[in-house]
Amino acid sequence: MKFVTGLLQVAAITLLFLLGNAIANYASLPLPGSMIGLVLLFLLLVLRVIKLEWVEQGANWLLAEFLLFFIPSAVGVVDYKDMIGGQWWKLLAVIALSTITVMAFTGLTAQWIAKRRKDVPGESSSHSS
């Protein structure tokens, strides 16, 4: 029974994906259907049109196997062997450098704001500056 419920919930979420795609097509939005579907599902939950239990199990299944769905497109790299060829080390360098840059900026900004917010209301607890 639990299996059937989960399956139906996955089907419902998939319908939302089709709806998202249709909206993106119809309104010629530059957004992927999945993002529109995400916002739709979120709004449906917040506005209490649907209950969390109606989608929770199916959503958890999909999230648990999230990495599986990446694999087929990753295998597609075989078709671009010639294009990547001798440039693979440059690509790796760009990705590694840029990833480090992004991490540093994101982490330091977040930490700076989190600390400031903590310092403001609790002035007595911290004796800095």
Next chain:
Amino acid sequence: MNLLLIPASIAVTYFVYWLNIKCYNRWKLVILTPILISPIVLILLLNATNTSFPAYYKGAKWLGYMLGPATIAFAVPLYKQFDVVKKNFVEILCSLTIGSAVAIVSSFLYAVWMHLGSQLSNSLVPRSITTPVAMGISKVIGGIPTLTAVFIIITSVVGGLLGTFLIQLLRIKEPSAKGLMLGMSALGAGIAKAFEMGELEGTFASLAMITAAIISIILASTIFPLLQGDLLL
């Protein structure tokens, strides 16, 4: 024979993934992440059995299709954690806007600096965004969606490997900051890593991936065309 290939490619992909997850859970090494090892194993299998990628993809694309519904499923944790989001709204919004802008600009600048050419450079730009969204953006800005998907995987693995080291180096102590930087930069593997550190870190990492996707869509269609126009022509 051709008809059999469709269920077979789905079944084999799932089996390789399942086996890979077992190994990953056993040894907990980032390098064993299923988004890196499974595609490599499958490529070797295709070579060994003389199967072309289009023949394989005819069936396996249905697994890839489920990435759409799986992205929508992120609405559920987002809804459940809505109070945390509201409480840390400024921190989340500011750090991810800066992170997304840095991701787009730095990927492109480093790529131009390395003379990678416009197609590869454009494909690198959305590499810090969750795959279904990134592939869409890649197409719009003149990249190759499949290559973008591969660059995202490399990003995720590199980010997962460097994450812990950078957190120590930069002395990041706040769980929210750790989660946000991992989710922003390393996506799937980053979220997995963040959940290993703690529930709060993991939640923020998942939040980062979704929110960054929304912010990036806006940035990629506003600031990137300017950058592209200035540097590529």
